[in-house]
Amino acid sequence: MIDALSNYIAGILILVGALFTLTASVGLLRLPDLYTRMHAASKAGTLGSCVMLLALALQSSDGAIALRAVAGVLFFLMTVPISSHLLAKASHGAGYRLWSKSKRDDLQEAQDAADDAT
Amino acid sequence: MTGEVFVQTSIVIAFGLLSLSLLLTVLRVMKGPTLPDRVLALDMLVSVSIGFIAVTGIATHAAFNVDIAIALGLVGFLATVAFARFVMIRGESPEEDNDVKDPPSEAKQ
Numbered sequence: 001m002i003d004a005l006s007n008y009i010a011g012i013l014i015l016v017g018a019l020f021t022l023t024a025s026v027g028l029l030r031l032p033d034l035y036t037r038m039h040a041a042s043k044a045g046t047l048g049s050c051v052m053l054l055a056l057a058l059q060s061s062d063g064a065i066a067l068r069a070v071a072g073v074l075f076f077l078m079t080v081p082i083s084s085h086l087l088a089k090a091s092h093g094a095g096y097r098l099w100s101k102s103k104r105d106d107l108q109e110a111q112d113a114a115d116d117a118t
Numbered sequence: 119m120t121g122e123v124f125v126q127t128s129i130v131i132a133f134g135l136l137s138l139s140l141l142l143t144v145l146r147v148m149k150g151p152t153l154p155d156r157v158l159a160l161d162m163l164v165s166v167s168i169g170f171i172a173v174t175g176i177a178t179h180a181a182f183n184v185d186i187a188i189a190l191g192l193v194g195f196l197a198t199v200a201f202a203r204f205v206m207i208r209g210e211s212p213e214e215d216n217d218v219k220d221p222p223s224e225a226k227q
Contacts, residue, residue: 045162
């Protein structure tokens, strides 16, 4: 009974993860500029792969494999925000502009304020 | 439907959805239009591949799949950090068309 329940939960987790990954890639293709695309790819994409790794942890019979899968999830949850923040900061600093219909650019305003202060 | 059959069915569906998202991400790598867009799409490609490896691990019950997924995640992280550093040092490339077009006008072309 418990075994069958874990099968159902793992199957639902696999489907949810695949749907999140598909949503992220559609967002990557359809959104207008780099920063909005980053918003889709880094959040939904990470959640998709993490949910599928959790399904792997639930489905494995060996405790060591489940522990490694959970450690992998923690690793991705820590590294993906760092790398995408670094890429966004670098491309903003390099001068890649926002979409023309963007309303506000807080990082630019903060930098302008810092320039005025000095 | 028993639990075993449900898992097998969802594995097949997930392989289809993941293949579709790999295809869409590769389309973004090809379209660009700027270098950070391509770097971001490559990062997304790594995370789709991690999902693929996890689903393969469930399908085959092989133990080494988790290690491959963690190693691939590490490589993807280091590659993105290195590319971000490269973008920061190089600055904006003059030959790239940096004018971000609206999606409707882009679709008409």
